[in-house]
Amino acid sequence: MSEHEDRQLVGAFPYVPQQKRAQQKRNSLxxxxxxxxxxxxxxxxxxxxxxxxxxxxxxTFYRYFSDKRQLLLSLLQNQLDKMLPPEPKWVMANPERFLASILESHFKQLEQIGLHQVLPELIIRDPELAEVLIQSRKNWHARILTGLQQAKEKGLTWPDLELEMVAWSILVILENIPKKEKESGLKTDCVELAKIICRMVFPPKGMTP
Amino acid sequence: MSEHEDRQLVGAFPYVPQQKRAQQKRNSLxxxxxxxxxxxxxxxxxxxxxxxxxxxxxxTFYRYFSDKRQLLLSLLQNQLDKMLPPEPKWVMANPERFLASILESHFKQLEQIGLHQVLPELIIRDPELAEVLIQSRKNWHARILTGLQQAKEKGLTWPDLELEMVAWSILVILENIPKKEKESGLKTDCVELAKIICRMVFPPKGMTP
Amino acid sequence: MSEHEDRQLVGAFPYVPQQKRAQQKRNSLxxxxxxxxxxxxxxxxxxxxxxxxxxxxxxTFYRYFSDKRQLLLSLLQNQLDKMLPPEPKWVMANPERFLASILESHFKQLEQIGLHQVLPELIIRDPELAEVLIQSRKNWHARILTGLQQAKEKGLTWPDLELEMVAWSILVILENIPKKEKESGLKTDCVELAKIICRMVFPPKGMTP
Amino acid sequence: MSEHEDRQLVGAFPYVPQQKRAQQKRNSLxxxxxxxxxxxxxxxxxxxxxxxxxxxxxxTFYRYFSDKRQLLLSLLQNQLDKMLPPEPKWVMANPERFLASILESHFKQLEQIGLHQVLPELIIRDPELAEVLIQSRKNWHARILTGLQQAKEKGLTWPDLELEMVAWSILVILENIPKKEKESGLKTDCVELAKIICRMVFPPKGMTP
DNA sequence: TATGAATGAGGATTCATTCAT
DNA sequence: TATGAATGAATCCTCATTCAT
Structure with missing residues (x-):
């Protein structure tokens, strides 16, 4: 029943068509x-x-979606699924590799980020949607946090590291890269960025923390 | 002629009233x-x-503003003026103090930040306005950058510091604090935040870079 | 494909409905x-x-017409088509018969003349429309003129006839008859009118010009 | 009391100022x-x-005029006064001279004719005004008619002349000359025009009617 | 008297949504 | 199912007119 995979979960949809032809129409919308x-x-x-x-x-639009908002929610549903993290394990030996993976998975979803541009407009008007989005961010945040915690437990980080806030900082930086790239028109140098972030987290190699 | 002090400059709008009573009405709008x-x-x-x-x-609305957009522009004009930097000098001895001043001036402008919530909605639709806002960000960015440069020239920072990207990271973090506070409901600990940021910029005290 | 026959050509308007029901609605408007x-x-x-x-x-109005002006233009389009001359041949033997035909065809279009009342109001404000109307008048004028020329070439008219001006005079008289009838409430005596006009054009029967 | 000469007669005006300064203001409006x-x-x-x-x-506008319409009426009042006929006596010996005088007096009032452009717009909406204008036309008509009658009584015209209709035709021609000149951009040749009109009225010189 | 700020009724236009075909 | 015609609430904006200063 692979056709049902992305059946919508948000709200009660008027109709999710079973037939291929109709599915295509829905996807096209x-x-x-x-x-x-x-x-x-x-x-x-x-x-x-x-x-x-x-x-x-x-x-036909109204056959598949109760209204514009519901189409958007379906869209986000799809996208948020795609945003699920690709096993974000904080590899102790080389923390920058971890960041690379996050950045990679993040940038590969440039289209989905497109939608992000739209969200601020909605959050104010649609608390229900805002909640969904905030949850999604919290997931991201939690994943980053977990990685940091593991690293901290292994004594790899600054001993006084404020995990929460560092995790948040990283999140914010990652979130804003697409905007930065769009405004400047330049591709971000991930290696440099990873270096910067790592300095927030880890003491310099030669230094015993 | 104190009545004319905050005469608006945005757009060529019909009317900025000369009379006190009318000024009040305009401000009220x-x-x-x-x-x-x-x-x-x-x-x-x-x-x-x-x-x-x-x-x-x-x-009366249309007496003072050609439309909603014009009102918003006037509003931003006011706010962007307030955003002008409070002497952003990067004090070498104690970099965290510098951050404090930035954070301070930033948080004191909470009302203006309110407007920031509105902007993303507009940027897509209003390229002219987007330009204004991007400029404003660039100013912030430039100011942070200048401070970093001075510090780097004095040998205080990591020698391989990517100034541009660090400045951008700091900017992004500062920009997002209000959102964070709103979502979490908690006040941000500026001291901790400053510490995190400083680690991006400066090597640890005891370490000769 | 008789449904397409009177498809409108004025402007690039949204929609000229294909379906009968809708056509009726459009016509009703x-x-x-x-x-x-x-x-x-x-x-x-x-x-x-x-x-x-x-x-x-x-x-529904705005489904079929972009605005009031567009509706008027469509209306004129219809009417101006109807104004096309019914073979305006100047019959040499009996010039008054010619006039009769013009007057007849003119008065049979009383509804269209109704619209004429509206036009002066528009000409000032709508140069594009004014141009259309002036063209239409020029056509009328040209047709009358041609008839006169033929008559003149045959030596039927006053030899020193100022064709242009006579044609214009006839045009003006014809144009204003509906107004006259409306103001006086009396039907115009076409025979008398024809006689008067003919005296402008032709020398008296018994007189060799 | 020459200042009161053009005191308005149509409607009840809010204020006709007595002072020179105010009079100027009113005239300026x-x-x-x-x-x-x-x-x-x-x-x-x-x-x-x-x-x-x-x-x-x-x-100030509303001090001198109750509304736009009243200003227009005042304007017409002025203009209609100017339209009063310069003793339109039909000189039997040379009828074309008569026409010349009419045409002359008519063309000297080109500015007033400007207003004529505006009237059609109003007549539909403002029956009271329409009445005024129709009266004015009737006066013109009556004057032309009187001239023709005198000529007819003296046996100068076609014996079967339809006075009413000829008078009306002349009126219509005169009325439309400014429009003609505006559209064509050419000055009308009064002599030719007079000739044409005279042929409507008078039999050829050599011919005993 | 003169001013011009304030009012709000009213016209133009859009667009989400329904429903007959 | 698919269509697209029809609806009308809601918004934008103007302008004649009033009235406090």
């Missing part, structure tokens, strides 16, 4: 929504636009 | 706009709402 | 517009009024 | 109204515009 939300923002994008872009009639 | 934008977001806030909240008729 | 424009004038007539009069919602 | 009505039409011209153009505040 999702994809159109994603593109238009990213390009024009959430509010300014109309249901009609999405339908037209997807090559279906407006009535 | 600005303040109402700020509150509602922060509370409900930009798009969902209507001109009528702002007028009603300010206790004036809708016509 | 056109007719309502015509009536209200004639009765109340162009400016004072609102889109809402037209929609209500046509028995549809305001949204 | 009238003149501004005239210019703007002619340039932009009646409806689209706002009271504010008129006031600004006249260099006074909007409140």
């Amino acid at each position: 999702l994809e159109s929504g994603r593109e238009l939300f990213i390009k024009n923002g959430y509010e300014p994008t109309t249901a009609k636009e999405i339908a037209t872009h997807a090559g279906v009639a407006i009535g | 600005l303040e109402s706009g700020r509150e509602l934008f922060i509370k409900n977001g930009y798009e969902p806030t209507t001109a009528k709402e702002i007028a009603t909240h300010a206790g004036v008729a809708i016509g | 056109l007719e309502s517009g015509r009536e209200l424009f004639i009765k109340n004038g162009y400016e004072p007539t609102t889109a809402k009024e037209i929609a209500t009069h046509a028995g549809v919602a305001i949204g | 009238l003149e501004s109204g005239r210019e703007l009505f002619i340039k932009n039409g009646y409806e689209p011209t706002t009271a504010k515009e008129i006031a600004t153009h006249a260099g006074v505040a909007i409140g």
Whole structure:
């Protein structure tokens, strides 16, 4: 039943089609929504636009989604799934490798990050959605935190490390890289970035902490 | 002529009233706009709402602002002015003190930060406005960068410090603190934060770099 | 494909419906517009009024017309087509018969003349529209002129006839008859009118020019 | 009391100032109204515009005129006065001279004709005003008619002349000359025009009617 | 008198949503 | 199922008019 894999969990959807043809139509709407939300923002994008872009009639839009918001939620559902961490194990020997993996998995999801641009607009208006997003961030945060804790327990980090705050700092930096790249137009040098972050966490090699 | 002091410069707008009474009304509209934008977001806030909240008729709104966007720009004009840096001198002896001053000046502007919540919504739709905001960020960034450069020239920092990226990291962290506080409900411990940041920049005291 | 016959060409408007039902609705709007424009004038007539009069919602109005002006243009498009001349051949033997035909075809278009009442209001504000109307008049003028020329070449007219100006005079007289009838409430005596006009053009029967 | 000469007769005016200064202000408003009505039409011209153009505040506008319509009426009152006929006596010996005088007096009032452009817009909406204008036309018509009658009584015209209709035709031609000149950009040749008109009225010289 | 700030009714237009075909 | 016509609430904005200064 692999067709049901991404069945939506948020809200009660009017209809998740069983037939392949219909599935395609639904996906086409999702994809159109994603593109238009990213390009024009959430509010300014109309249901009609999405339908037209997807090559279906407006009535069809409302067959698959109760409204614009629900399409967005489905989209996020999909994306948040993709955001699930690729086993973020903090490898003690070479912490920078850990960061590399996080950065890698993060940047490979550039499209999904596109949606991130849209979210701030929504968080204010949609507390339910905000909650979902905050949870997602908390997961990220927790994963980073866990890694740090393990490293700390092994005596690898600064002994007085404020785990919470460092984890948060790392999270914030990672989150904002796409924005930085977009504004500057330059690709970020991951090695340098990892070095910087590691200095927050680990004392210099030659120094006994 | 103190009445003219904060005359607005944003746009070529119809009217900035000369009379005290009218000035008050205009400010009242600005303040109402700020509150509602922060509370409900930009798009969902209507001109009528702002007028009603300010206790004036809708016509009065349009007397002072060509539209909602103009009001927002005026608001930002005010706020961005307030963001001008309070003598951002990087005091070599005690770098954490420098951070303290930045953090301090930053947190004292909590209201302005409120507006920041609104901005992402706008950046997609309003490239002109986006430009203004990006400029403002660049100023912040430049100021932090300058401080770091001076410190580096004095041999105080890690010798291989990637100035640009460190400055950007610091900026991002500072920018996101209000959001963090809002989400977690906790006040940030500035001392800890300063310590973390300093580790990105300076080698440990006892260590000759 | 008779459904496509009277597809509108004015402007690039959203939608000319393919379905019969919708066509009817569109025509109903056109007719309502015509009536209200004639009765109340162009400016004072609102889109809402037209929609209500046509028995549809305001949204439906904007489905078929981008705005009031567009509706008017469509209306004129229809009417100007109807104004195309019914073979305006100047029959040499009996010039008054020629006039009769013009007058006849002119008076049979009383509804279209209704719209003429509306036009002066628009010409000032809408140069594009004014151009269309002036062209239409020029056509009329040209047709009258051609007839006169033929008559002149055959030696039927006053030899020193100022063709241009006579044609213009006839045009003006014809154009204003509806107004005259409206103001006086009396039907115009076409025979008398024809006689008067013919005296401008032709020397008396018994007189060799 | 020559200052009172053009005291308004239409409606009850809020205020006709006695003082010279105020009179100037009032005239300035009238003149501004005239210019703007002619340039932009009646409806689209706002009271504010008129006031600004006249260099006074909007409140002042309403001191002198109850509203836009009343300003227009005052304007027409002035103009209609100017339209009073310069003793239109039909000189039997040379009828073309008569026409010359009419045409002359008519073309000397080109500015007033400017207002004529505005009237059609109003007639539909303002029956009271329409009445005034129709009366004015009737006066013109009556004057032309009288001249023709005298000529007819003297046996100068076609014996079967339809006085009413000829008078009307002449009126219509005269009325439309400014429009013609505006559209074609050419000055009308009065002599030719007079010739044409005379042929409607008088039999050829050599011919005993 | 003159000013111009304030008012708010009213017109234009959009778009989410429904429903008959 | 798919369509797209129809709806009308909601928003934007203007402008005639009033009234406190």
